[in-house]
Amino acid sequence: MTLREANRHRFFFFSAMITLFLAVSLPQASANLLDDFNRSDSSLLGNGWIEKNPASQALLNLSAQKQSVTTGYRDNIVYRPGTENLLDVEASVELRLNTIPPGYPQIFVRVQSDTVAQPDFVSGYILYINDSDSQAILGRQTGSNFVTTLASIPLSAILNTTDTFRLRLSATGANPVSLSANIERFTGSAWETIGQANIDDTSASQITTAGSVGFGGYVENSYRYDNFRRVNLGSGAVNPLPAITVLTPSSQTEGGADFLLTVSGSDFVDGSVVRWNGADRVTTFVSAVELQATITGADIAVTGNAEVTVYTPGPGGGVSNSLNFTIDPITQNPVPALTEVTPSSVTAGSSDFLLTVTGSGIIPESIVRWNGSNRTTTYISDTQLQATIPASDIASAGTAEV
Structure with a gap:
């Protein structure tokens, strides 16, 4: 979409749902960052984020949910502190869309932290969805101007409200600044590129100084972000x-x-370690996309959830997002109750016969007992069993307990 000067506060950002990945609270400015927003619902994002307009984002259901506001996109940016500024950097965020058209979800790199706090003012590089299910824009944002389009990116797969998408933007170097923009869709096992642009910004307006990373949107509330990185x-x-x-x-x-x-x-x-509730477990590196770890019986001794993460040592590295592992309680088998046996009598001295037992609370492992001794049993249903009663059980007249 082309941003229109006639309405300066409304314009462009894509409204797809993005997962933001952010390097978590590491002390050095060069550290990688991952924020999975796995925190309690709140009107503030926390975790070091600076919210130019705190009303524009909220933590809801373990994601950053764009809120409906009246301010323009330059005042809705959420960004990292200037102490974390980087020149050569990649930022990515996962996106889930609530509606189509999606609005204007956005991700930024090289945000100039010395001026970003000024009202209606942002300088940096931006990738956004152009309120379309089939187009994204890579651009240069300078001050209070509208975005200068550097590349219009057609999407090979239509955006929708079912899949998870990801915006990924990197900037490296100066004179020129090399930019790489990717829009990706999660297939269930991997990220598939559905739109891409790689360009060198050679303009006199190129942004050649280190900056922050961030995300934002326009006035709409039609998307939510997750896993900022x-x-x-x-x-x-x-x-x-x-x-x-x-x-x-x-x-x-x-x-x-x-x-x-x-x-x-x-x-x-090789060196990445699986962590179980924050504690390292013996790990085997299989490939860049697979690890195997030994989980002990002590780790699953009690019902509940365990938090699984992966830690990669420095330089760089860090702790991944987390997934929950469920420890289920042992299922208690029901106590069976009998209502009928068929036949209910036979003549002493008869040959083997098939006894049908009817009742409730029957499971596949249930066994018919004759005077307290197990008999060969076939499970028919949750209300019926059949058991073979040998001739020796009915050799003499009397009563048997089933």
């Missing part, structure tokens, strides 16, 4: 920040034995 692309090899998507298995019954947990995700390295 920042990756330092500066000189010197740094480990990527890991992310996890699937646990296999995702649950076990309490009191079980040791088992092997497979953790699937991205950006794992």
